[in-house]
Amino acid sequence: MTTSMGGAVETLKHATELDNRPVDSKRSKVGGKWLLPLWGWLVILWLIAPIVVMIVFSFNQTRGGKAVVDTHWNGFTVKWYTRLFDTPDLTEAFRNSLYIALLTTAIAMVLGTLMGLAMGRSKFRGIGSVNLLLFANIAAPEVVLGAALLSLFLTLDIPLGFVTILLAHVMFSLAYVAVTVRARMAGLDPALEEAAHDLGAGHLVTFFRVTLPGIMPGVVSGGLLAFAMSIDDYIITSFNSGNTQMFPLWVWGAYERNAGQLPPQVYAMGSVIFVVGVLIAVSSAVWNRRAS
Amino acid sequence: MSARSIRNKLAPYALVFPGWVWLMIFFVVPIVAMLSVSTMTGNDLEGFKQTWHLGTYADAWNQFHDRIIRSLIYGIVATAICLLIGYPVAYWIAFRGGKYKSSLLFLLLLPFFVSFVIRTLSWQFMLGDSGLIHGALHGIHVEHGLFTVLRALNLADTDGQYTQTNMAVIGGLVYNFLPFAILPIYVSLERVQPVLLEASADLYASKTLAFLKVVFPLSIPGLFASVLLTFVPVASDYVDAQILGGTHQTMIGTVIDTQYITDLQYPTAAALSFILMAILLIGVFVYARVLGTEDALEMAAA
Numbered sequence: 283m284t285t286s287m288g289g290a291v292e293t294l295k296h297a298t299e300l301d302n303r304p305v306d307s308k309r310s311k312v313g314g315k316w317l318l319p320l321w322g323w324l325v326i327l328w329l330i331a332p333i334v335v336m337i338v339f340s341f342n343q344t345r346g347g348k349a350v351v352d353t354h355w356n357g358f359t360v361k362w363y364t365r366l367f368d369t370p371d372l373t374e375a376f377r378n379s380l381y382i383a384l385l386t387t388a389i390a391m392v393l394g395t396l397m398g399l400a401m402g403r404s405k406f407r408g409i410g411s412v413n414l415l416l417f418a419n420i421a422a423p424e425v426v427l428g429a430a431l432l433s434l435f436l437t438l439d440i441p442l443g444f445v446t447i448l449l450a451h452v453m454f455s456l457a458y459v460a461v462t463v464r465a466r467m468a469g470l471d472p473a474l475e476e477a478a479h480d481l482g483a484g485h486l487v488t489f490f491r492v493t494l495p496g497i498m499p500g501v502v503s504g505g506l507l508a509f510a511m512s513i514d515d516y517i518i519t520s521f522n523s524g525n526t527q528m529f530p531l532w533v534w535g536a537y538e539r540n541a542g543q544l545p546p547q548v549y550a551m552g553s554v555i556f557v558v559g560v561l562i563a564v565s566s567a568v569w570n571r572r573a574s
Numbered sequence: 575m576s577a578r579s580i581r582n583k584l585a586p587y588a589l590v591f592p593g594w595v596w597l598m599i600f601f602v603v604p605i606v607a608m609l610s611v612s613t614m615t616g617n618d619l620e621g622f623k624q625t626w627h628l629g630t631y632a633d634a635w636n637q638f639h640d641r642i643i644r645s646l647i648y649g650i651v652a653t654a655i656c657l658l659i660g661y662p663v664a665y666w667i668a669f670r671g672g673k674y675k676s677s678l679l680f681l682l683l684l685p686f687f688v689s690f691v692i693r694t695l696s697w698q699f700m701l702g703d704s705g706l707i708h709g710a711l712h713g714i715h716v717e718h719g720l721f722t723v724l725r726a727l728n729l730a731d732t733d734g735q736y737t738q739t740n741m742a743v744i745g746g747l748v749y750n751f752l753p754f755a756i757l758p759i760y761v762s763l764e765r766v767q768p769v770l771l772e773a774s775a776d777l778y779a780s781k782t783l784a785f786l787k788v789v790f791p792l793s794i795p796g797l798f799a800s801v802l803l804t805f806v807p808v809a810s811d812y813v814d815a816q817i818l819g820g821t822h823q824t825m826i827g828t829v830i831d832t833q834y835i836t837d838l839q840y841p842t843a844a845a846l847s848f849i850l851m852a853i854l855l856i857g858v859f860v861y862a863r864v865l866g867t868e869d870a871l872e873m874a875a876a
Contacts, residue, residue, distance in 0.1 A: 318665065318666045318670065321662050322662070322663050322666040322667065322678070325660075325663050325682075326681045326682065328749070329681075329682060329684065329749070329753070330681070330684055330685070331700075332685070332688070332693050332700070332749075333684060333685065333687075333688050335696050335706065336688065336692065336696050339699070351699065353706050392592075393596055394593060396590070396592060396593060397590050397593040399589050400590045401586075401590065403586075404585075404586040406587065409586075412590055412594060415594070415601075416597075418601075418855070419597060419601050421802070421806055421854075421858055422601075422806075422855070423807065423809070423810030423850060424807065425810045425826075425830050425831070425850070426605075426608075426848075426851040427604075429830055429834055429843060430604035430605045430607065430847065431604045433604055433607040433840070434603060434607040434608075436611070437607050437611065449600055450600070452596060453596065453600040453601050456597065457597070460593060513689075514686075514689050514690050516691050516813060517813070520831065521831075521834065521835070529689070530690070530691045533689065533691050533692060533695070534691050537817075542698065542702065544695060544699075548692065549692075555688070556687045559687035564680075567676070567680075
């Protein structure tokens, strides 16, 4: 289960909403004045360490003609960034991952939003079993989801590739969108929609002018979550990809081919994805803060 | 019944239907297919036939139970460490974060912007035999002494390696799943009304007593959710064990992967997946029933 930017955004939003609440800081100082912040910063430092290493070493020269990231510092270079797309397999793997992630986001957003709309508002017969289905889907171990889906594809003789990866990715991200939208829908005052009806708005107008804008932050974070989970997934994808190369699979494969070392382009591409992802998340959080 | 009220009654079903169908076909049916594959016999060349052979389960258990048990132990240990490390961090951000709460949370979530595989490989890059840390420590001649200490603490193996040890794998698991453990605890602590703390102070409770009697009990649903969110993915992960561990750290996920993809032993792999899922899901549901509440499930899902 790999979460991400969407989750980050939703949590950030949550934090922002509650930011303005007064907290009596004098009274709640359990854990000493310095101990708690020190602990917190050490944990943050530890969480960030591998990212710093990745970014720093994406600027390292290679040594002795071996195209792998060296632990020895051989001098600064930006050539891995200019040669980002010089390895055709890596480029193809990255493109596949991007396409799958975009398609997954689109499909999961539509199906998940529809589910969330119904589940956040009405108490229909059978809602319990749908809840259980969503919970089981989120709780099931990734390796089991991957292996089970492969069993189905093998039983029905369905060839593995782009389509089976897409089917798998929508399957594991759909429930997260549904749950995110459901929470947002449950918090939306039904009086707003009733008011729209009373003012003569039809079902469609009410939906597009009142309901949809109201749940939009949930839809967007659900979509970001689906995108991030899809582009980063290793386990389920490795079961259902056949010969189709995907970014995380290529990275793993390259690591095994090079006896435990990575081509420098991987660190460069990882750094680019990191920076782009952070920019998207920050602007989305800013946009959310403005919207609310 | 008017046409309108029938429409209103059917609307939720129509909305839920497409997603429900997708999950039925690609989640529920595959689980059934996997159950069915697990009782087949045959081989890759002649194909597998349904023979209702239940012996595969016993064979799979006998052959691989050590790895299933190891995965569960790693899961329990890593989850416990995540809670111990994570609780104070969640507390710090919830009660002392002030206006920097969202920025601090964002820092905790930064690892998610780097691919899971690359993050874990980055640890290997630092801890490996010719890795950064070996290099740095070797340069300042403290490595020999350090290893004597680490070996005494059972943190490094006898050949002077940081990786290929239980600690390396558990460390990787804790690293990768810590944010999942912190967030639900943070959310539950964040909901604790400051008024409650004032009230407990007014009633002459010490800070420690207020924490034990007021704050901690209110954060229990968050702790439950943390355990749910952390334990299952940790116990079934195998990326960390494969990159940071050696042959003595193999987890059950690796076995399922190898049996399915390399050895083409579909029935064994299916049986193992089912055993793993049964243990984890039954564990989770019993845990939620006995200790948790609907809240815990809700929080885990959100």
